[in-house]
Amino acid sequence: MALLRRTLDRTVWPRLFGGCHTARDTVAAIGTAGFTEMSPRRLRVPEKGLPTPVSAHVLGSARRP
Numbered sequence: 001m002a003l004l005r006r007t008l009d010r011t012v013w014p015r016l017f018g019g020c021h022t023a024r025d026t027v028a029a030i031g032t033a034g035f036t037e038m039s040p041r042r043l044r045v046p047e048k049g050l051p052t053p054v055s056a057h058v059l060g061s062a063r064r065p
Contacts, residue, residue, distance in 0.1 A: 005053050013053070022053040035062035 005023035013022060027040045040060035044051060 001051060001053070008053055020054075022056075026058045030062050035064050038062040 002023065009021045009023050014020060027038065027042075030038060030040075038060060039062070040058050043057050043059060044055045045057050046055070
């Protein structure tokens, strides 16, 4: 799945879906943006069945100091 995500990110995915990058580490990007006190929860949508490039989700909150 990681190879598929990286390939999509280098080709058509960002152009078709408004700059979305499926291989981006969302939690790391939030921390790099200066947010602290993060409480992320990683989940997959849908929980069962075949995963897709956009199955990985992060749910939570963060504060900017």
